[in-house]
Amino acid sequence: MISIDRLDSELLKRLDNNARTGVADLAAQLSISRNTVLARLQGLEKRGVLQRYRPVVDLEAAGIPVQAFVGLELDQRRLSTVVEALRQIPEVLEVTTQAGREDLLVRVASATLQELQAAAARMVDIPGVRHTNTTLTVSTPLPYRVQPLLDHLTRDLGWGRSTPLPD
Numbered sequence: 001m002i003s004i005d006r007l008d009s010e011l012l013k014r015l016d017n018n019a020r021t022g023v024a025d026l027a028a029q030l031s032i033s034r035n036t037v038l039a040r041l042q043g044l045e046k047r048g049v050l051q052r053y054r055p056v057v058d059l060e061a062a063g064i065p066v067q068a069f070v071g072l073e074l075d076q077r078r079l080s081t082v083v084e085a086l087r088q089i090p091e092v093l094e095v096t097t098q099a100g101r102e103d104l105l106v107r108v109a110s111a112t113l114q115e116l117q118a119a120a121a122r123m124v125d126i127p128g129v130r131h132t133n134t135t136l137t138v139s140t141p142l143p144y145r146v147q148p149l150l151d152h153l154t155r156d157l158g159w160g161r162s163t164p165l166p167d
Helices: 006-017 023-030 034-046 076-087 113-124 147-154
Strands: 066-074 092-097 104-110 129-137
Touching: 006 023, 006 034, 006 147, 023 034, 066 076, 066 113, 076 092, 076 104, 104 113, 113 129
Parallel strands: none
Antiparallel strands: 066 104, 066 129, 092 104
């Protein structure tokens, strides 16, 4: 069951567009009180919906143009030690578990293909890793996003108060 409403979604959308937007600006944009904004944000943080505020880094603009996904097939009894070893590889950006042939999907980035190959070689050497499968990323035409899903799921949930929604 979804734990946010349309007002929460609108707050998250504005923060996603500019995480530096202040409480007073959010209140003015949404025609609600500063106390309401503050209470909603604190509630989202307390429930773990809003976990942190951080910049979005364009790796290519930072000089890190090579990105890939590496699928790892594991001895599943070694999952926690493999993840800990992956944590020690600087090129590893994210690790997700998955169902299917490969047990982990590892997102990696590097400045060169040679650095990517070296990172993949370090993954193969981790005890418990049986097989790897690397797929290079050519482009990201649709980067990670959550707002369209939140908008869709909260469209009929109300605004949390009796005043009409802003245009």
